[in-house]
Amino acid sequence: MDSRTGLPVVGMVGGGQLARMTHQAAIALGQSLRVLALAPDDGAALVAADVQYGDHTDLSALRTFAKGCDVVTFDHEHVPNEHIRTLAAEGVTLYPPADALRYAQDKRAMRERLTELGAPVPAWRPVETSDDLVTFGAEVGWPVVLKAARGGYDGRGVWVVTDAAHAAELAATLLAGGTELIVEERVPLRRELAVQVARSPFGQVAAYPVVETVQVDGICVEVLAPAPDLSEELALAAQQLAIDLATSLGVVGLLAVELFEVADGDRSRVIVNELAMRPHNSGHWTIEGARTSQFEQHLRAVLDYPMGDTSLAAPVVVMANVLGGEPGGISIDERLHHLFAAEPGAKVHLYGKQVRPGRKIGHITVLGDDLDDVRARAARAARWLREGHSEREE
């Protein structure tokens, strides 16, 4: 509790854009997010008043950070699960709890648990030897998808394996390097969907509308809310699946369920791809596009406040990620001028990050009535902000 305001102190481990945007939401709730950052130029450290510095893998740094926090939560999945257990045993409140978070930290544990729960998952197998991979490929057909159990994101830690020879070589190399692996069938997907739910310790759950996520090279570039041309039946089934998973896994805070939509005769069904237990790129559209942003909802959930209204603020909402381009060209400030002149309704979110090619440095949200129009405007705005890009190319 902050004695100056009578309101709780939420600590977030990690100083990236998720903490940055969570701080914006905390301000409205009368709070000031406490951030554990690595460096003063982390996106959240640039804007938050209450910043501590330390490594998220250092138990003593975490222990110091947790002092005086009513609840500690996470901007990423990289805090060692055993540290979360240790702190919880010492009396710190951490959400999501270690027992839930492990399913977002370890893809093998997630696949095992989802299989036990009867949730729809691709055919999969742990890979402990090269033979495991070769055998699995022969059974389900090449190519297959090899994944590091831990630490991957934005396409990293995922390999498409084309044949037995490739499999034997790649698995041997990775296993020799100590990488824990699983393999999955390559699902013939129609598209990727995502659904977010928030769950409080009291057990209240609120689901957001199902969205379509458009990926290029394993990186999400665009989110369409609500997912276009999705049957109400499948939308409800996807939301129910996410609610059931949040409840079964004991999630507190946000759960993002990334889904594959696949053919099922004339209809479609969904298969669980990945889980994340924090604010998620697939939910950035909610800042302007839903009555309650995912960032506020995450705070409400971890504080055991009742959940906010998740309904759409417009018929169509599109979020486009802004990726870093090659250095050079006109400055980001000048590009903003051009963008604002062309698109007075585009909502810009910049993360204060150093630009590296392909890195997510911000996002754009556009609301409207017509999907094609809104999508074109969002994509154009995002391209204009990309470093090294001149508006003349339009």
Next chain:
Amino acid sequence: MDSRTGLPVVGMVGGGQLARMTHQAAIALGQSLRVLALAPDDGAALVAADVQYGDHTDLSALRTFAKGCDVVTFDHEHVPNEHIRTLAAEGVTLYPPADALRYAQDKRAMRERLTELGAPVPAWRPVETSDDLVTFGAEVGWPVVLKAARGGYDGRGVWVVTDAAHAAELAATLLAGGTELIVEERVPLRRELAVQVARSPFGQVAAYPVVETVQVDGICVEVLAPAPDLSEELALAAQQLAIDLATSLGVVGLLAVELFEVADGDRSRVIVNELAMRPHNSGHWTIEGARTSQFEQHLRAVLDYPMGDTSLAAPVVVMANVLGGEPGGISIDERLHHLFAAEPGAKVHLYGKQVRPGRKIGHITVLGDDLDDVRARAARAARWLREGHSEREE
């Protein structure tokens, strides 16, 4: 320019809720608002990363603060106009400029200039002796409204004078105390309206929809957007008036024009009550209720970015101020729980302020389709957050 981000640094003098909410908007634009606060528990100082401490009447504190700011702007009107002139002469960019801001700092200067411009104003007169006031009352009829030319807000610095005896006594006392005074006729108003425009140095102007402001004891308690049952003709006239004033006065940033709606035969017309040149309580509804919040718009204007879309995000938007109540009763945190349970769609903004009876400590915004319903929900939510109030009273 912030070398870490390549984006401009805006400095705001004053650490109240306007700076607090401007910082939220700055974060989305990739910036971090630099704040000159009086004390560490100022609302903005609690949440901003880049805070300096100093008195806004101290020229050397202002000079130090301005170093490294691309532009300096204001959370209130209390920076001495001559200090703004001095800093501008030294090369600092300050918006609104001193020549414009004086009309928001000095009601006599404002009334004189608006009279010259032919803008609709109440009958008024400067009061330099008790006789001036007595004579004016006799001419226009009692009661009349006596105002301090400088420093009043939220009903302070305004006196309703009932008759000649009252006038003579009050004016003598105030003039002896050195208070500069003007007097105005008491306008037989139908209601109060307000309209906000933003203007950039380039001269682009964007107007928000006209709103109705509901005042109790001189304090704004509620804002209805758009103003209900306002003819399109009068709405356009009010917006045009505000645009003309912003341009004539050379405003850069936001201009709020507080208006009286008065009868004009069978129809209505508007008269200018007050001017403010900063984000304003009558525009808090724009955070969720307009495509571009007033706080983002103020930043865009003072940075000479093109203006954002000012259109409504819902058919009806109601903002209700949360006023501090008597100490005691259940805590603010517990009241938030109750409020969120009852109104999942109410958007809460708390300012991190120490509670004093009658002080604005936050606001609530509700969006919807039906005015009566939205208004009732916003008012109920605001009452629930009031200190010393139990939800049982509902």
